[in-house]
Amino acid sequence: MSSKRTFDALFLPLNAKRPGSRRVPADENPALEAMWHVVCAIPRGQVSTYGAVARAAGFPGRARLAGFALKVAPEDANIPWHRVVGAGGRIVFPKSSHEHREQTRRLRAEGVLAKEGRVPLSAMTQLEEL
Numbered sequence: 001m002s003s004k005r006t007f008d009a010l011f012l013p014l015n016a017k018r019p020g021s022r023r024v025p026a027d028e029n030p031a032l033e034a035m036w037h038v039v040c041a042i043p044r045g046q047v048s049t050y051g052a053v054a055r056a057a058g059f060p061g062r063a064r065l066a067g068f069a070l071k072v073a074p075e076d077a078n079i080p081w082h083r084v085v086g087a088g089g090r091i092v093f094p095k096s097s098h099e100h101r102e103q104t105r106r107l108r109a110e111g112v113l114a115k116e117g118r119v120p121l122s123a124m125t126q127l128e129e130l
Contacts, residue, residue: 034058035069038127042083045110046125049087056127067092082106089119 034057041056042048048056050063059065070081082103086092093100095117104114112123 031057031059031065032069032072035066036073036077036079039066039070039079039081039084041127042080042125044080045112045123047083047085047089047107047112047119047123048125048127049089050084050092051087052127053084063087083110085119089121089124091117091119 035053038053038056039048050066051061053066054060054062057066066084070079070084073079073081091100091103091114093103100117107114107119112119
């Protein structure tokens with residue numbers, strides 16, 4: 001399957017404005033499901049980056065897709081979104097935001113010291129392609 005066909009098959013159904021396309025619920029999108037599966041595999045007390053999640057899910061170079069997958073994840077799936085940070089261990093939410101405070105709180109509850117918007121590199125885990 002060519003890369004263009006792969007992209008169309010996985011991502012265009014999310015775009016309801018494209019003529020002739022149908023909206024596929026996020027929980028039926030194989031790319032998003034792959035990202036969620038990888039995030040759920042991150043051990044408690046450890047973190048990984050959006051880029052590493054994307055690579056492990058089989059989508060290298062698609063860190064933004066990993067972020068999108070977490071944004072549209074169903075709440076009842078209980079995906080540990082707080083275990084995913086930006087490159088270098090940076091919490092990507094603005095420091096004054098509710099999301100930043102919540103991610104920091106959840107990480108600290110798992111024993112990860114988030115200090116000044118960053119987590120220590122010792123808390124980072126390497127993900128294998130799943």
